[in-house]
Amino acid sequence: xxxxxxxxxxxxxxxxxxxxxxxxxxxxxxxxxxxxxxxxxxxxxxxxxxxxxxxxxxxxxxxxxxxxxxxxxxxxxxxxxxxxxxxxxxxxxxxxxxxxxxxxxxxxxxxxxxxxxxxxxxxxxxxxxxxxxxxxxxxxxxxxxxxxxxxxxxxxxxxxxxxxxxxxxxxxxxxxxxxxxxxxxxxxxxxxxxxxxxxxxxxxxxxxxxxxxxxxxxxxxxxxxxxxxxxxxxxxxxxxxxxxxxxxxxxxxxxxxxxxxxxxxxxxxxxxxxxxxxxxxxxxxxxxxxxxxxxxxxxxxxxxxxxxxxxxxxxxxxxxxxxxxxxxxxxxxxxxxxxxxxxxxxxxxxxxxxxxxxxxxxxxxxxxxxxxxxxxxxxxxxxxxxxxxxxxxxxxxxxxxxxxxxxxxxxxxxxxxxxxxxxxxxxxxxxxxxxxxxxxxxxxxxxxxxxxxxxxxxxxxxxxxxxxxxxxxxxxxxxxxxxxxxxxxxxxxxxxxxxxxxxxxxxxxxxxxxxxxxxxxxxxxxxxxxxxxxxxxxxxxxxxxxxxxxxxxxxxxxxxxxxxxxxxxxxxxxxxxxxxxxxxxxxxxxxxxxxxxxxxxxxxxxxxxxxxxxxxxxxxxxxxxxxxxxxxxxxxxxxxxxxxxxxxxxxxxxxxxxxxxxxxxxxxxxxxxxxxxxxxxxxxxxxxxxxxxxxxxxxxxxxxxxxxxxxxxxxxxxxxxxxxxxxxxxxxxxxxxxxxxxxxxxxxxxxxxxxxxxxxxxxxxxxxxxxxxxxxxxxxxxxxxxxxxxxxxxxxxxxxxxxxxxxxxxxxxxxxxxxxxxxxxxxxxxxxxxxxxxxxxxxxxxxxxxxxxxxxxxxxxxxxxxxxxxxxxxxxxxxxxxxxxxxxxxxxxxxxxx
Numbered sequence: 001x002x003x004x005x006x007x008x009x010x011x012x013x014x015x016x017x018x019x020x021x022x023x024x025x026x027x028x029x030x031x032x033x034x035x036x037x038x039x040x041x042x043x044x045x046x047x048x049x050x051x052x053x054x055x056x057x058x059x060x061x062x063x064x065x066x067x068x069x070x071x072x073x074x075x076x077x078x079x080x081x082x083x084x085x086x087x088x089x090x091x092x093x094x095x096x097x098x099x100x101x102x103x104x105x106x107x108x109x110x111x112x113x114x115x116x117x118x119x120x121x122x123x124x125x126x127x128x129x130x131x132x133x134x135x136x137x138x139x140x141x142x143x144x145x146x147x148x149x150x151x152x153x154x155x156x157x158x159x160x161x162x163x164x165x166x167x168x169x170x171x172x173x174x175x176x177x178x179x180x181x182x183x184x185x186x187x188x189x190x191x192x193x194x195x196x197x198x199x200x201x202x203x204x205x206x207x208x209x210x211x212x213x214x215x216x217x218x219x220x221x222x223x224x225x226x227x228x229x230x231x232x233x234x235x236x237x238x239x240x241x242x243x244x245x246x247x248x249x250x251x252x253x254x255x256x257x258x259x260x261x262x263x264x265x266x267x268x269x270x271x272x273x274x275x276x277x278x279x280x281x282x283x284x285x286x287x288x289x290x291x292x293x294x295x296x297x298x299x300x301x302x303x304x305x306x307x308x309x310x311x312x313x314x315x316x317x318x319x320x321x322x323x324x325x326x327x328x329x330x331x332x333x334x335x336x337x338x339x340x341x342x343x344x345x346x347x348x349x350x351x352x353x354x355x356x357x358x359x360x361x362x363x364x365x366x367x368x369x370x371x372x373x374x375x376x377x378x379x380x381x382x383x384x385x386x387x388x389x390x391x392x393x394x395x396x397x398x399x400x401x402x403x404x405x406x407x408x409x410x411x412x413x414x415x416x417x418x419x420x421x422x423x424x425x426x427x428x429x430x431x432x433x434x435x436x437x438x439x440x441x442x443x444x445x446x447x448x449x450x451x452x453x454x455x456x457x458x459x460x461x462x463x464x465x466x467x468x469x470x471x472x473x474x475x476x477x478x479x480x481x482x483x484x485x486x487x488x489x490x491x492x493x494x495x496x497x498x499x500x501x502x503x504x505x506x507x508x509x510x511x512x513x514x515x516x517x518x519x520x521x522x523x524x525x526x527x528x529x530x531x532x533x534x535x536x537x538x539x540x541x542x543x544x545x546x547x548x549x550x551x552x553x554x555x556x557x558x559x560x561x562x563x564x565x566x567x568x569x570x571x572x573x574x575x576x577x578x579x580x581x582x583x584x585x586x587x588x589x590x591x592x593x594x595x596x597x598x599x600x601x602x603x604x605x606x607x608x609x610x611x612x613x614x615x616x617x618x619x620x621x622x623x624x625x626x627x628x629x630x631x632x633x634x635x636x637x638x639x640x641x642x643x644x645x646x647x648x649x650x651x652x653x654x655x656x657x658x659x660x661x662x663x664x665x666x667x668x669x670x671x672x673x674x675x676x677x678x679x680x681x682x683x684x685x686x687x688x689x690x691x692x693x694x695x696x697x698x699x700x701x702x703x704x705x706x707x708x709x710x711x712x713x714x715x716x717x718x719x720x721x722x723x724x725x726x727x728x729x730x731x732x733x734x735x736x737x738x739x740x741x742x743x744x745x746x747x748x749x750x751x752x753x754x755x756x757x758x759x760x761x762x763x764x765x766x767x768x769x770x771x772x773x774x775x776x777x778x779x780x781x782x783x784x785x786x787x788x789x790x791x792x793x794x795x796x797x798x799x800x801x802x803x804x805x806x807x808x809x810x811x812x813x814x815x816x817x818x819x820x821x822x823x824x825x826x827x828x829x830x831x832x833x834x835x836x837x838x839x840x841x842x843x844x845x846x847x848x849x850x851x852x853x854x855x856x857x858x859x860x861x862x863x864x865x866x867x868x869x870x871x872x873x874x875x876x877x878x879x880x881x882x883x884x885x886x887x888x889x890x891x892x893x894x895x896x897x898x
Contacts (some may be wrong), residue, residue: 001232008355012615013875018871020467022679022715024598027699027806032223033185034514040060041545042057042235043056043057043058043235043409044056044235044239045056045408046239046242047244048221048222048242048246048247049247050222050223050246050247050249050250050251051084051207051221051223051224051251052222052223052226052227052246052249053225053226053227053402053773054226054227054229054239054242055226055227055229055398055402056229056230056233056236056239056242057228057229057230057231057394057395057398057511058231058232058233058234059230059231059232059388059391059394060232061232061388061389061391061465061508061837061838062231062232062391062434062834062835062837062838063094063132063134063232063487063834064130064131064132064133064231064391064834064835064837064838065130065131065132065135065136065229065230065231065232065233066128066129066130066229066230066231066311066391066392066395066838067128067129067135067136067139067140067143067227067229067230068126068127068226068227068228068230068395068399068402069126069127069128069143069147069225069226069227069228070124070125070126070127070225070226070227070399070402071124071125071126071219071220071224071225071541072123072124072219072224072226072403073086073124073125073215073218073219073220073224073227074086074120074121074122074123074124074125074197075087075120075121075122075192075196075197075199076122076191076192076193076331077192077194077215077218077219077255077257077258078192078260079214079215079216081203082203082207082211083195083196083199083200083203084164084168084198084203084204084207085200085203085207085211085212085215086120086125086197086215087120087197087198087199088157088160088161088164088199088204088207088212089125089152089165089212089215089216089220090119090120090127091163091164092152092156092160092212093118093146093150093162094106094118094148094756095150095151095152095153095156096150096151096156097128097149097150097151098145098149098151099149099473100142100145100146100167100476101147101578102156102673102766103470104470104471104472104473104476105142105574105823106141106466106756106757106762106766107472107757108138108472108476108480109129109755109756109757110755110756110757110825110827110828111136111480111761111823111824111827111828112131112132112135112480112827112828113130113131113132113247113828113831113832113835114754114755114756114757114828114832115130115131115832115835116128116129116130116642120197121331121513122192122193122195122196122197122331122332122405123333123403123404124399125200125330126300126397126399126751127143129142129143129830130231130391130392130651130809131830131835131836132486132834132835133210133232133233134226134232135479135480135831136229136233136238136241137241137479138177138476138479138480138654139294140241140243140245140246141475141476142156142243143227143245144245144249144862145224145610146247146881147220147225147246148220148221148249150216150220152209152212152213153179153209154208154209154730157207157208157209157212157707158596158767159234160771160786161204161205161207161361161769162269162768162769162770163765163766163769163771163772164199164204164772165201165204166724166765166769166770166772166792166793166794167272167772168198168199168200168201168204169723169772169792169794170459170723170724170725170772170773170792171724173200173721173722173723173894174274174414175272175274175275175443175721175726175747176274176280176443177198177440178272179272179282179441179443180196181196181198181269182270182272182441183270183284183336184196184318184336184441184763185267185333186265186266186284186439187284187286187336187439188262188334190261190262190263190285190333191258191260191261191262192258192260193260193331193333194332197492198227199809205293205508217252218254218255219254219255219765221251221252221253221254222246222249222250222251222416223250223252223254224235224249224252224254226399226402226403227242227246228395228398228399229242230391230394230395231391231607231838232595235863243396249883255497259442260333260334262286262334264437265286265437265438265439265440266437266697267436267439268439268440268708269439269440269441269442269491270439270441270442270554271441271442271444271509272441272443272444273443273444273446273448273721274443274444274445274446274721275445275446275449275619275620275621275719275721275722276445276621277345277445277612277615277617277618277619277622278322278342278343278344278350278445278612278615278616278619279342279343279344279345279442279443279444279445279615280342280343280441280442280443281340281341281343281348281349281352281353281440281441281442281443282337282339282340282341282440282441282443283338283339283356283357283360283434283438283439283440283441284336284337284438284439284440284441285337285338285433285434285437285438285439286334286335286336286432287302287328287330287336287337287432287435287706288330288335288336288428289330289331289333289334289335289598290330290331290333290335290404290405290406291331291332291333291404291405291406292333292335293406295330295335295416295421296329296380296413296416296417296420297420297424297425297428297864298330298335298337298428298432299328299330299376299380299417299427300373300376300377300417300425301328301337301368301425302327302328303317303376303379303380304325304368304369304372304373304375304376304425305326305337305363305368306325306326306327306830307372307375307556307560308438308544308552309369309371309375309553309556309557309560310372311359311362311363312324312326312339312341312356312359312360313325314326314515314733315341315352315356315359316354317545317552317601317604318604319604319607320351320352320355321341321343321352321355321356321570322341322342322344322608322611324339324340324342324343324356324687325340326338326339326340327340328886330404331404332403332406334406335370337432338358339356339359341353341355341356343872344611344612344614344615345445345612345613345614345615345616345618345619346445346615346808347611348443349444353440353442355436355886358381360433361433361435363429363433364429364430364433364434365430367422367424367425367430368422368429369426370422371375371418371427371557371560373422374555375420375560375563377417377418377420379560379563379565380417381414381417381418381563382513382563382577384397384410384411384413384861385511385512385513386511386513386515386575387410387511387602388510388511388513388842389508389510389511389513389515389674389675389839389840389841389870390794390836390838390839390841390842391838392412392786392838392839394837397410401413404836421790422707428526433591445615445618445619445779446617446721448720457719458472463549465685466791468824469818469820475578480827482828482894483827483830483868484830485830485833485864485868486830486831486833487896488858488861489833489837489858489860489861490506491857491858492672492847492857493506493507493679493682493683494505494857495506495570495683496692497666497686497687498666498667498691499667499690499691499693499694499695500666500667500669500695501519501667501669501670501673501686501690501693502667502669502670502851503670503672503673503682503683504670504672504673504685504847504857505673505677505678505679505682505683506669506672506673506674506843506847507674507675507676507677507679508674508675508676508840508879509676511675511676512577512578512579512674512676513575513577513578513580513676513679513842514574514575514576514577514578514673514674514675514676515573515574515575515576515673515674515675515840516573516574516575516585516588516671516672516673516809517571517572517573517671517673517674517841517844517845517848518571518572518573518669518670518671518672519570519572519591519666519669519670519674519851519852520570520571520572520663520665520668520669521668521669521670521702521852522536522570522700522702523638523666523702523703523704524536524537524640525638525703525704526638526701526702526704527659527662527663527700527701527702528641528659528661529655531647531650532647532650532651532655532659533641533643533644533647533648534609534613534643534644534647534648534651535651535655535656535659535660536570536603536663537609537643538606538609538648538651538656539656539660540569540570540600541567541570541589541596541658541843542595542596542597542598542601542602542605542656543567543569543572543592544568544601545595545596545597545598545601546591546596547590547591547594547595547596548594548595548596549590549594549876550587550590550591551596551598552601555587555591558587559584559587561578562576562577562583562584562587563576563577564576564577564587565581565585566584566587566588566591568588568591568592568595569592570664571665572588572592572878574588578675578676578677581677581685581700582685585685585689585818586687586689587640588689589689589690591813592664593690593692593693595660597653597656597657599653599658602653606648606649606651609648610645610648610649612647613643613644613645613648614645615642618644618720619779620717620719620727620893621893622723623717623893624717624719624726624728624893625644627715627717627891628728628730628891629861630715631715631728631732631889631891632707632710632730632732632786633707633710633711633731633823634707634708637707638757639704642734648699654867661696662697662700663698663700664883665695665696665699666690666693666694666695667695667699668702669687669698669700670848670849670851671690672844672848674840674843674844675840680757703782703783704780704781704783704784705783706736706783706784707732707734707784708732709731709734709884709887710730710731710732710885710887710889711887711889712887712888712889713889713890714889714890715889715890715891715892716891716892716893717891717892717893717894718895719893719894720895721828721895722892722893722894723794724792724793724794724795724897725792725793725794725795725798725892725893725894725895726790726792726891726892726893726894727790727791727792727793727798727801727802727890727891727892728788728789728790728806728891728892729788729789729790729888729889729890730786730787730788730789730888730889730891731786731787731804731805731884731887731888731889732784732785732787733745733778733784733785733786733787733882733883734785734787734882735882736780736781736782736783736784736785736786737780737781737782737785737853737854737855738782739780739785739882741874741877741878741881742778742780743863743870743881744867744870744874744875744877744878745778745823745869745875745878745879745882746778746829746863746867747822747826747870747875748812748817748825748879749776749777749828750780750825750828750829750880751777751817751821751822751825751875752808752809752812753774753775753776753777753789754775754777754828754853755774755828757824757828758775758776758804759808759811760774760775760776760789760791760808761774761775762802762807763775763805763808764791764793764801764804764874768800768804770793770797770800770801770804771791771792771793771797771801773791773792774789774790774793774801774805775789775790775791776788776790776809777787777790780853781853782853782854785882787806787882787883789809789888791805795894795895798892803892805887806885809883809885809888811881811887812875812876812879812883813876813879814881815876816873816875817872817875817876818873818875819871819872822870822871822872822875826867826868826870829867830864830867830868833860833864836860846860891892
């Protein structure tokens with residue numbers, strides 16, 4: 001069977017036309033297939049009598065389920081002069097409903113894995129939960145309760161305003177976000193799309209509970225919502241549960257949707273100060289929306305424009321730009337495209353701007369090469385198959401198809417992509433890439449930027465924390481009271497080649513695809529020769545330029561022919577459709593084992609790296625990261641070695657070849673293969689392609705040595721262009737990953753700073769509104785550990801937030817956690833474990849991390865047992881021994897004066 005035929009069989013099995021029935025009749029459709037059903041082919045759809053659309057998509061990748069409730073109302077539906085209403089309501093939906101208070105909701109969420117959130121777009125507001133599959137009933141009850149039972153009190157909004165305004169400050173501190181706000185007005189002025197979904201500080205200041213209730217009652221109705229359920233579920237049983245929970249909710253009257261009357265775009269240039277280490281410019285175009293008949297053509301045009309074989313990307317190997325890409329963002333009724341290029345700080349952008357303009361002019365005049373159009377079509381269709389490799393990606397794919405594209409399934413897009421022709425692509429390019437309607441943006445790195453907006457007024461009162469344990473309603477208590485160990489994780493097939501290369505294979509048949517993840521254990525700070533800092537990075541970048549048998553363009557063309565992706569380097573990867581895995585693997589191995597390292601490419605990359613490095617070293621982001629390293633490490637530590645323009649300029653092509661010969665070794669390499677393949681097939685393929693690889697000389701040292709305990713210090717990285725300070729409180733932990741108290745520290749960290757119910761988030765956000773986000777983390781390597789608290793706040797709130805954070809850390813040492821609080825933390829960790837296997841990427845990442853840390857593959861099962869038996873006293877003792885509040889270093893990046 002050909003690739004296209006196989007994809008058609010796998011993806012188009014759900015394209016069944018529904019009969020035209022009465023709007024009040026329940027509609028159910030079942031996808032059928034003669035062969036083994038994929039996730040898409042097994043989907044069940046229903047429309048309840050109240051108008052709620054239900055889509056259930058089974059995926060057996062992990063014992064996990066994800067729900068999304070999608071309300072078809074976003075920022076374009078908000079009242080005039082209140083662009084943030086949809087976003088504000090999103091926040092308030094977590095502040096309690098008739099059946100579950102705010103504190104009860106956060107407690108329940110934590111007990112079932114703490115993987116839930118929401119996001120607002122221009123067209124939708126989407127609420128998601130991901131939990132172990134047995135907790136689906138709980139999710140349905142929560143969502144049904146808040147669909148029409150949200151409380152939305154004035155008191156809660158007066159407080160929640162502080163957190164949402166901190167979110168606005170965070171986003172307005174990002175130069176590209178500021179630019180996109182201005183570009184939206186230029187492209188979509190006079191329509192509801194001229195405002196993004198974030199909202200503005202003035203609109204939040206004048207928002208009250210009346211505004212929120214009016215919006216909620218208008219748009220949060222079952223007949224304006226989609227309930228999407230994806231994961232390890234039985235569709236018929238799930239549909240019965242949905243009917244039971246949502247069936248009694250009455251339909252409501254939904255307002256008319258805004259009419260979108262687009263005006264011609266006037267060419268203009270927008271200049272924006274930036275704190276990035278490189279300059280960025282963009283040519284912005286108005287493009288079709290997701291429901292436009294030209295949507296598929298626009299997506300293929302964008303893919304072709306961004307191709308590594310395209311003229312835009314060619315500016316990089318020509319030395320005319322540091323990087324390029326083409327970004328396409330489609331809302332329901334409008335879209336935007338951006339040709340983006342980066343250039344060194346301090347360089348006049350005129351030359352690169354002219355080069356990008358010339359490329360786009362040539363494409364507008366002469367079109368896109370037909371082979372790039374066909375390659376883009378193959379990859380877009382294949383990507384729909386790859387989505388099944390992640391429960392979250394599969395849910396997002398369905399959500400986009402249903403809510404934005406307005407089709408019944410992602411599979412319905414396949415025919416649309418097939419129908420795209422080079423003539424259609426070129427006609428659209430001629431229409432949209434018109435310089436007379438182009439918005440040009442130039443983001444110039446500067447050290448003197450100023451915030452673009454002032455502070456919001458913040459919370460008007462503080463919330464009182466509960467004085468007793470949170471009592472849950474019976475329906476919630478019954479489902480989550482009993483805590484069991486998660487099922488033992490299945491172990492991959494494992495083998496080691498004679499050359500020392502380690503291979504893990506995990507067969508998963510949720511799609512007709514295979515993904516390979518390769519990792520070479522390395523530590524650049526130890527392996528780069530003195531005076532040659534930066535050679536590792538240049539070596540990695542040069543893999544782009546192909547192998548000794550296929551140059552850059554030939555390699556890219558061969559991968560395009562297979563609808564595959566591959567990348568070489570110390571972290572290498574491959575994504576391929578099952579029938580094409582062997583051919584794609586041969587291309588990857590050829591690139592990884594026989595890189596071309598062409599002299600001309602080396603010269604161009606070296607010149608670009610030297611030109612860009614000075615700006616990167618001056619950038620606040622780099623200096624912030626550098627300040628954190630200095631706070632943790634002694635001055636002679638290898639991690640404080642620095643790549644400079646001078647060290648890069650002194651490199652030679654022979655240095656690259658020598659580094660490759662020393663650092664790229666099979667005996668330091670692990671390959672993980674996951675997907676539609678047998679262990680026997682995978683072993684044979686890897687032995688064929690990677691078996692001849694031989695190591696040269698002794699293996700390099702790749703583990704950093706232990707380091708002394710860090711001490712308290714203070715540093716500020718000035719970034720005048722930001723509204724908000726980013727704050728790190730950090731210190732070393734005097735042990736590596738084999739610390740005997742590691743699991744006790746992990747449970748304590750869950751209590752302290754992971755998830756919405758954690759002490760840090762409750763004290764810094766939920767109770768006080770001082771920050772939008774706050775958390776803590778423990779980081780481990782084989783010989784080292786570190787503890788980190790992070791939050792973002794307006795400068796005038798930083799001191800109070802730090803004091804609250806330090807009190808929370810000290811409390812972990814001073815007294816044992818209450819039994820109920822510990823139970824919540826343990827439940828959250830244990831019930832989250834199945835979710836670590838809910839995507840190929842997460843599963844491979846877990847395997848590679850265990851191997852990199854020198855831990856056995858069954859470590860997750862041992863971790864579960866340790867967490868299950870953890871006591872409050874053990875957690876307290878671990879914090880007393882390893883965490884030192886008095887030694888926390890503070891690093892601040894923001895507008896605060898030095």
